[in-house]
Amino acid sequence: KNEVEQSPQNLTAQEGEFITINCSYSVGISALHWLQQHPGGGIVSLFMLSSGKKKHGRLIATINIQEKHSSLHITASHPRDSAVYICAVRTGTASKLTFGTGTRLQVTL
Amino acid sequence: DGGITQSPKYLFRKEGQNVTLSCEQNLNHDAMYWYRQDPGQGLRLIYYSQIVNDFQKGDIAEGYSVSREKKESFPLTVTSAQKNPTAFYLCASSSYGTGYGYTFGSGTRLTVV
Numbered sequence: 512k513n514e515v516e517q518s519p520q521n522l523t524a525q526e527g528e529f530i531t532i533n534c535s536y537s538v539g540i541s542a543l544h545w546l547q548q549h550p551g552g553g554i555v556s557l558f559m560l561s562s563g564k565k566k567h568g569r570l571i572a573t574i575n576i577q578e579k580h581s582s583l584h585i586t587a588s589h590p591r592d593s594a595v596y597i598c599a600v601r602t603g604t605a606s607k608l609t610f611g612t613g614t615r616l617q618v619t620l
Numbered sequence: 621d622g623g624i625t626q627s628p629k630y631l632f633r634k635e636g637q638n639v640t641l642s643c644e645q646n647l648n649h650d651a652m653y654w655y656r657q658d659p660g661q662g663l664r665l666i667y668y669s670q671i672v673n674d675f676q677k678g679d680i681a682e683g684y685s686v687s688r689e690k691k692e693s694f695p696l697t698v699t700s701a702q703k704n705p706t707a708f709y710l711c712a713s714s715s716y717g718t719g720y721g722y723t724f725g726s727g728t729r730l731t732v733v
Contacts, residue, residue: 542719542720544722546722546724551727552726552727552729553724553725554724556721556722556723556724559719559720559721559722599663606651606668606720607653607668608663608665610655610663612660612661613662
């Protein structure tokens with residue numbers, strides 16, 4: 512069993528829909544990252560959080576430390592949101608990350 | 621603007637040849653990392669370095685080598701000992717000063733024929 516599990520693996524939505532991507536992890540963590548990978552391959556860091564909730568534009572990330580679960584929400588989705596969204600966790604004092612396998616999102620018109 | 625530069629974006633090599641992938645950062649980050657990405661799998665750590673002249677093996681270090689002679693640079697050599705080198709390689713950096721916020725490069729897609 513992977514330490515970081517994401518669901519769903521694939522997601523198709525129509526423009527304007529509210530989207531939720533989930534991430535569950537099995538170890539104690541010091542931080543959780545949400546990343547976005549576009550078709551070209553480069554990765555952009557969206558959020559780093561260790562508690563509560565963060566918001567940036569139409570993106571919202573939440574984390575529940577007790578339940579070892581995080582969600583990434585996209586409000587009013589747009590085709591330019593189409594990408595792979597990756598959850599990653601950092602444990603203890605180490606700086607390296609453990610990654611989930613990603614959620615491929617496609618938003619259609 | 622600060623960031624990470626990986627080069628080249630695409631690389632083709634013949635089987636049995638060593639190849640070196642470049643990674644340079646101007647963010648003054650202390651730590652640098654190399655990850656490998658294969659279809660359907662999460663990124664896997666190859667090597668990482670938290671300070672100059674020091675580095676540690678990650679989960680899949682066999683067949684790879686690195687050096688960290690300068691803070692800005694962390695090149696990765698894929699040797700002929702790596703059994704399945706065709707993959708997408710990503711370099712990243714982070715700093716304790718940023719709470720270990722990560723910055724990623726744009727990646728190098730290596731194809732060995």
